[in-house]
Amino acid sequence: MQDYLETIAAAAAAAAIALLLVEVVHRVIRRFGRGSLLMTELTEHAHRPFQVAGTVLAVQFAVRFTTGYAVGTPWRQVVLHALVLAVVAAVAWLVAALLVAIEDTALARFRVDVPNNRHARRVRTQVVLLRRLTIAVIVVLTVGVMLMTFPAVRGIGAGVLTSAGVVGVVAALAAQSLLGNVIAGLQLAFSDAVRLDDVVVVEGEWGRIEELTLSYVVVQIWDDRRLILPTSYFTSKPFQNWTRTEAAVLGTAEFEVDWAVPVQAMREELRRLVESTELWDGRVCVLQVTDATGGTITVRALVSAADAGSLWDLRCLVREHLVGWIRDHRPTALPRTRTEIGDASGALPWQWAQPRRPVRRLQEPEVPDDARVFGGSHDGDARSEAFVGPDEHADSRR
The missing domain is CATH 3.30.70.100 (Alpha-Beta Plaits)
Incomplete structure (x- = not known):
């Protein structure tokens, strides 16, 4: 019981000291970084994960040093393992917060609430997609590192690496649609084919790009409905982008x-x-x-x-x-429909009447040959040549 109390007291003291140091650093950075947008973003986004990471790391050191003589104690191993997992998760949270702060600082330089915002919307689209991809990579790496702390997982690591080729093929086939959407999302971000707030016409609907992720795109239709499409749609099917070069x-x-x-x-x-x-x-x-x-x-x-x-x-x-x-x-x-009632003997010039004398027809050689599109003149002959294949040319020469 005395060992437990000493460990708890040391952990509490370490946590208090860590919180105090983190608060001092936070106040110093906030005071001297008022003129810097990056420092302001860091104090807003990284304060909480910095507190958690510092506190968990301090508690881990306290537990490790106060129970150093009890190496074989079962509860010590369980507590230290749990603290290691907590440290890994807290550090990953801190790294993600730092990256988000840097990305927000970069986005603040490009305003989208101005008339000429095409370049700003392009940069914003790329940064938002990179942020999502970065966070996804951090989460995957964090889970991998946490799993590697278990001895059973490390023991089967060699077998997993040996069969990595087969597993990779199976995973690629199983996640073909997901990977295709992710690649399509990156292609959209850097090809400048579509950006956030672009006005588009897709599936017969007119709207604007409201959200663009690695897997799907949300189109806000003019009547406030939402059309959700996979990102691969915009790389495999035609669509209209009314604001790609300008809004006019x-x-x-x-x-x-x-x-x-x-x-x-x-x-x-x-x-x-x-x-x-x-x-x-x-x-x-x-x-x-x-x-x-x-x-x-x-x-x-x-x-x-x-x-x-x-x-x-x-x-x-x-x-x-x-x-x-x-x-x-x-x-x-105004549009109207005309109907004429009369007989064949009408005197109006557009009414039909029996001809009083037979019309002299032109002789066959005198008939002008202008009734054909593909012949009868130089222009018609040239037009006809464009629709004759090579085999037909050879047959005509024979």
Whole structure:
């Protein structure tokens, strides 16, 4: 009982001394490091793990030195082994905290709340993924070191190393998907294909990259839903990145109107609209007729905005305003279906009528040969050559 009390007293004294020294060091660093961002981050992140590591290490020394004469005591071996495991875990925690403090210091230099933040988002993505990878490596190494403190694990170490090749193949096959996602995450971080806060279109959904890890990517969709995809998706399938080079984008608004629409007046109305709103960035304002089939024509308005959100609102504003303008000022341009009722003897020029005299048909040699796309002219012959294979060329020469 006396040995136990002496060991407990020594451990308590060592823990108190360690806590006192850690607190003194913490206050000194915080006082003299006020002007340094790195020192500030160290005092915030590393204070608690430094306390735990120092205390456990001091208790281990106290137990080891106060029970040095009782080498064969069973409880001493158990306590010292537990303290060794605690020291390894505390040191790993301290190392991880130091690395996190350094990474936060590096991230503080790159702000993402500014308009031109493409480079900052790129660096932030890389640092965040490296942080996750670093912590994962530290955890794996810590568990490995802790397991090696057990004699049974050290005894089978040679056999494990001998069969490492077979185990590696089996593990690679079993974790193929996981390893593929990890490698894809690192590829995304350093290839600059996608970054945090990038606006993307994936699986028909429009949103922004909210979270990017080594195994999955979270896309915040415009209606606040979350689309979670494996990182390998962005390296194996095509997707749209609207902000890879810059945030400014173009958008369209299409209208199907009657042939009677005054295109120039509609173009001038579009210009007046975009010049009166702050959603337009002043780059592109174009209105063109892109199709004319059936009973309507398709008019496309192409406008630009500084970012995807402003573009969405601008496109909706263009549709709403031009629809109202056509309805109120050009009602004859509204889409309509024409139906004509008449007979074959109508006098209108577009109505069918029996020809009064037979039409003289051109003789066969006088028929112009312009009805073919791939022949009949030099341009058609050249176009036809592009679609003839080498074997067909050889046969034609024979």
